[in-house]
Amino acid sequence: METKQYPQPPDWQRDFPYRQEEARLVTRREFSRMLCLISAAMVTGSGYVAIRSFWKGKSEPAGRFPVCGVSELPAGGTRSFLLPGSNTPYILIHLENGQFKAYEQKCTHLSCAVFYKAGTGKIECPCHNGWFDANTGEVVQGPPPRPLPALEVVVESGQVYVNGPA
Known part of the structure; x- marks a missing residue:
């Protein structure tokens, strides 16, 4: 009688087990899109602060x-x-x-x-x-x-x- 041998999973799979259905909750494309949107929001906010500070100028009182x-x-x-x-x-x-x-x-x-x-x-x-x-x-x-x-x-x-x- 012969025993059936199953292939051993790679080391990384044993160290970081995951389920295929859970891995599809956030795809790489969605993650990249989220990073791009957050980066764009931060650039827009920084630009707004910079433009506002130059546009406003100093309004110190004179006299x-x-x-x-x-x-x-x-x-x-x-x-x-x-x-x-x-x-x-x-x-x-x-x-x-x-x-x-x-x-x-x-x-x-x-x-x-x-x-x-x-x-x-x-x-x-x-x-x-x-x-x-x-x-x-x-x-x-x-x-x-x-x-x-x-x-x-x-x-x-x-x-x-x-x-x-x-």
Whole structure:
């Protein structure tokens, strides 16, 4: 009497068994179509965001805006402020030499909040150890690619004003 030998399935079939009827739930063509549709949706969304940012432009307010009184901010002190109609945070610094400087309070590297270190003449970004010169806004060290955007500061009759970005 002869025993019938059945062929052994390949190793991959033993490791990943599947049923033919389950394999047909999503075909390769359907999977590829789904990937293409998702990719197209992501490209469309990214394009929309890019076009909107270029089309919109910057709508920062122009003009002169009061921030505080000269006596309200001691030398080495700072004050955060927003311009009317804007969501961009700014920082007013009363330097130890008596000058007032105003900069955007977002680091030019990854938009982390920056802080003035009193007595050092430097503005610090604690996220990635970036430093800016408090007199000019120029990068002193670290990864920031460009200086901090500055506002013109005007002191008139005991009041500190800033001129909106041009």
